Amino acid sequence: MNYQEILGSDADTLLNHQCKGITKEQITLPSARWVDEILMDSDRSNAVLANMSRLLGSGRLANTGYTSILPVDQGIEHTAAASFAPNPIYFDPKNIVKLAMEAGCNGVASTLGVLSILSRKYAHKIPFVMKLNHNELLSYPNSYDQIMFAAVEQAHDMGCVAVGATVYFGSPESRRQIQEISNAFALAHELGMGCILWCYARNSAFKVDSVDYHAAADLTGQANHLGVTIGADIIKQKLPTNNGGFKAIKFAKTDKRVYNELCQDHPIDLCRYQVANCYMGRIPLINSGGASSGASDKAEAVKTAVINKRAGGMGLICGRKAFQRPMQEGVDLLNAIQDVYLDPTVTIA
Numbered sequence: 245m246n247y248q249e250i251l252g253s254d255a256d257t258l259l260n261h262q263c264k265g266i267t268k269e270q271i272t273l274p275s276a277r278w279v280d281e282i283l284m285d286s287d288r289s290n291a292v293l294a295n296m297s298r299l300l301g302s303g304r305l306a307n308t309g310y311t312s313i314l315p316v317d318q319g320i321e322h323t324a325a326a327s328f329a330p331n332p333i334y335f336d337p338k339n340i341v342k343l344a345m346e347a348g349c350n351g352v353a354s355t356l357g358v359l360s361i362l363s364r365k366y367a368h369k370i371p372f373v374m375k376l377n378h379n380e381l382l383s384y385p386n387s388y389d390q391i392m393f394a395a396v397e398q399a400h401d402m403g404c405v406a407v408g409a410t411v412y413f414g415s416p417e418s419r420r421q422i423q424e425i426s427n428a429f430a431l432a433h434e435l436g437m438g439c440i441l442w443c444y445a446r447n448s449a450f451k452v453d454s455v456d457y458h459a460a461a462d463l464t465g466q467a468n469h470l471g472v473t474i475g476a477d478i479i480k481q482k483l484p485t486n487n488g489g490f491k492a493i494k495f496a497k498t499d500k501r502v503y504n505e506l507c508q509d510h511p512i513d514l515c516r517y518q519v520a521n522c523y524m525g526r527i528p529l530i531n532s533g534g535a536s537s538g539a540s541d542k543a544e545a546v547k548t549a550v551i552n553k554r555a556g557g558m559g560l561i562c563g564r565k566a567f568q569r570p571m572q573e574g575v576d577l578l579n580a581i582q583d584v585y586l587d588p589t590v591t592i593a
Contacts, residue, residue, distance in 0.1 A: 245583055250546050258550050261593050263516045265506040268592045271516075272525035274309035274558045276300075282526050283477070291436025295405035296477060299371045299438065303582075304348030310585035311478075311530060311559035312578060313373065314344040315353040315408075316567060320378040320393070330536070330568040341366050343571055347578035353408050353440070353561065356394035360402055367403035373440060374399035375408045376428055377421070388446065389417045392424060396431045406438035406477070412446035413467040426474040433475065440530075441476035443467040445489075452492040458482075460489030461514035462502055465521035472527045479522050480561055483531045483548055484514035512593050515555035525556050533562025533581075541565040542577050549584035554593040559585060 248255045272282060279297045288296075305312050316334070318327035324335065333339045337358040344352035351371035352359075359372050366372075376399070377390040390410045399407045409428060411421045429439040445463045450456070457463055461484040468479050487507055490498035506520070507513045519529050531552045533545055545565050552560060560581050566574035584590055 245546070245580070245587065247546075247550070250543050251550070252543075254547065257510070258512070258547065258554070259590070261510055261512050261554070263513055263555075263593045265508065265513060266516050266520050268556065270524060271519055271556045272523075273556055273592060274525075274528060276307045276309045278309055278528070288433060288477070289436055292433055292438055292477075295371075295436060296438045299351050299373075299405050302371050303350040304579070305350055305559070305582055305585055308585060309558070310553070311350045311528075311561075312348070312582045312585070313351050313353055313530070313559070313561040314340070314347065314349045314566065314578070315375075315532075315561045315563045316340045316358065317353070317355050317375045317378060318563060319358075320355060320380055323381050327564070327568070331570065333571070334567050337361055339571065340567070341370065343567060343574055343578075345370050346571070347566070347575045348582065349578060350559075351405065356398060359404070360398070363402035371406070372399075372402065372404040373406045373408050374402070374404045375410075377409050377425070379410070379412075387417075388412070388415070390421050392428075396428050396435065396437075399432070400435040400437060404437060406440055407432045408440040408442065408480075410442035410444060411467075411471065412444055413470055414445050414447040414450065414463070422470070422474060429475040438477040439475055440478045440480055441471040441474070442480045443471040443476075444482070449493055449495070450489060455486070455492065457486065457489035457492055459485040461487045461507060461517045462498060463489035465517050466496075468518055468521040468529065472522050476527060478558065479527055479529050481518055481529060481531060483534070483551060484511070484518060487514055487517075511551045512555050515551050515557065516593070519556045528558035529556075530559045530561050531557060533560050533565045536564045536568040541569070542580055545577055545581050546584060549581045550590060553585055553590055556592055
């Protein structure tokens with residue numbers, strides 16, 4: 245891959261940066277033996293170990309320690325119109341699974357409806373991850389609350405390898421969501437499935453003086469730390485865009501060393517801090533691919549993959565950039581992401 249062409253002026257700093265605050269020797273790095281060497285020491289059952297091994301052993305990144313997951317829950321989270329009008333074939337769930345399979349993803353994460361309508365045909369062919377809760381946009385006024393749409397038992401019965409859920413950490417509803425998802429994850433583990441948590445910071449107070457700190461490294465890092473505490477096996481987080489959220493909102497507690505020792509204002513350092521909050525990488529971090537912005541999507545996706553990999557992350561979970569375009573272009577974009585993780589020249593910083 246021609247990184248100079250794709251990354252442009254960012255190529256040198258992204259490919260050659262070295263983290264000095266939290267070094268690669270201090271974190272658990274992604275590995276094909278993560279289940280055997282890390283997860284097996286936990287209280288997870290044999291069935292959970294088997295299902296997580298199946299997820300990590302599927303697709304183009306099989307047995308590399310890295311993951312590429314196609315997530316399509318946006319029909320609820322962002323409305324079907326906003327999500328699928330750019331490419332109407334994805335109103336049909338069949339094409340969601342087809343895209344994931346043709347792109348060689350480790351798995352497909354979607355809603356109860358999408359996965360259940362196809363489970364008998366595909367659950368044994370590609371790992372399914374069922375999203376349990378959603379924020380729906382039809383209620384007015386919208387409260388931006390994640391509510392349960394599905395039962396853990398339904399995911400188990402259709403053959404899912406894992407369940408997924410979102411908590412809006414920092415929101416007025418977060419305490420209820422934490423309790424709901426902690427209970428759901430406990431049941432999922434009991435039934436033999438892995439658990440993936442979308443750890444999003446959300447509160448209007450996280451915007452200060454026109455600066456948005458929802459993706460600040462310190463706030464998202466703490467969200468990750470809460471997420472691993474309730475039993476997540478993989479953390480999904482937005483790529484950090486800045487730092488200093490705790491200092492700006494003047495709430496909770498932090499330490500100056502987060503800003504002048506552990507992190508530089510470099511995207512790989514900021515992402516490394518997210519990894520550190522996932523028990524120093526014992527619980528893997530995957531970053532989201534973000535919204536589609538058109539022609540620049542491939543370059544943005546490759547850049548995010550480089551940052552995540554060099555920070556010590558496990559992969560990307562990329563949806564809209566892939567499915568809001570013709571299918572073959574979506575396949576090519578997902579393959580470009582995967583190629584970063586297959587490329588031995590892209591090393592851990």
